[in-house]
Amino acid sequence: MEAFLHQVFSGLATGGIYASLALALVMIYQSTNHINFAQGEMAMFSTYLAWSMINAGLPYWWAFLLTVLISFVAGVVIERIIIRPVEHAPVLSVVTVFIALLVIFNSVAGWIFTYTIKTFPSPFPEQPLFGNRYISSHELGSIGITLMVLVALYLFFRFTPLGLAMRAVAQNPLSSRLVGIRVGWMLALGWGLAAAVGAVAGMLVAPVVYLEPNMMAGVLLYAFAAALVGGIDSPFGAVLGGFMVGVLENLIGAYVIGTELKLTVALVLIIGVLLFKPSGMFGKVFVSRV
């Protein structure tokens, strides 16, 4: 029982990270109908940034905060400079740009920081909090930070004029222009937020998977599965999907197929959802009349 609970809790902790990254994917998908395949690598690069700052002697939380801010700005800049010119390009061209971004971030990280695996510190103590036996402090802390990020995003989108404008743009860009919203900037802002959320996910997962240029490959796959399970255009679905995938991954890994084959869970989920329920749990079903 104890082992089972432990699997569930640690699944929730990684699930929160998948949820954040899935949410980043969904935010961009909703407004542009594109999946940013470079989302994971951007997060990885942000994490290296944090690592450099911590190594330079900055306290953890300062590095954390600065990384989030820099990632936000970088996200905005990437949208403005790299994505904007291909805004109206065919899907495959856009996908190529995303793949290019992925490769560039990956190899630049390898070039600057080398491919040697590094340890990344956790801001939480080594000993479990409150003397519990089920969940480590880092896992508990991860869940806490993830929930804070999710609540902050929810409040932003639900209650601020800017959040409302971003939702409006995702739904109907033309109509948004007609009420005076600068649609291009809203998309850039979406990229910034996605990059910032991704950075948080990267810094939370790095102590677990260790820091190296390929550290997000698996995480992105799980996040992708999470977004699909929840419905690729539903933020709420992505979050729920993230937690579900995290727990499922752990339980199936521990009790069914063994940890070596865990990643197949993500792949099976992706294929399963696409085959049997492409809209996921909360996604919209698109019906077109021919």
Add this chain to the structure above:
Amino acid sequence: MALLEVTDLCAGYNAADVLHGVTFAVEQGGITAILGANGAGKTTLLRAVSGMLRRRGSIRFDGRAIEAMATEDIARLGVAHVPDGRGTFLDLTAEENLRIGAYTRKHRGEVARDLERVFTYFPRLKERRHQQAGTLSGGEQQMLAVSRALMLRPRLLLLDEPSFGLAPLVVQDIFGIMRAINAEEGVSVLLVEQNAGLALDLADNAYVLETGQVVMSGTTEAVRSDEAVRRAYLGY
């Protein structure tokens, strides 16, 4: 001086022009109607004014050249466009739709007052303010679209077929309120309508558009009494 002056406007999609040198004006505080059959270029004309497509010619709003401006900048000048298909944000609530209409306005108190004012014009919207816009009836959605445009505090309202797909009684209602809005708020209106009878009742000036060209224009009385217009658009 007219509030909106359009001279020699050519506009269209991709390579093909739909409008071929259209000239018209909307007076300060006036209502101008553009009549015409399906495919005459009415919707294109409104889209050209608010910069949603490629256009040539001169468009002056309040003396200012806007023919090269982006859609969102034209909106910020006080031109509110209720587009073809109403442009409702279906997944937002009715109230959020109205708030998004006031996006460019920073004064919160004024926006709150305008929200109440819009609700006095359309009490139905107040009842449904927390409902998802997509679940509203066609008439309610049209009211919402007009109200969303009003929340911008526009000086010029562009209306694309407000009667489209609505029951005659609902149309009567909405046109009555539009008349009141024009009189009380001094908002000028450029109205595009297939229902010529309705449009002529509301407007003071009218232009008849055929295959992208103005074939007839004048005061509504003059246009209404024109033999050809009567036969083609009024049906008697």
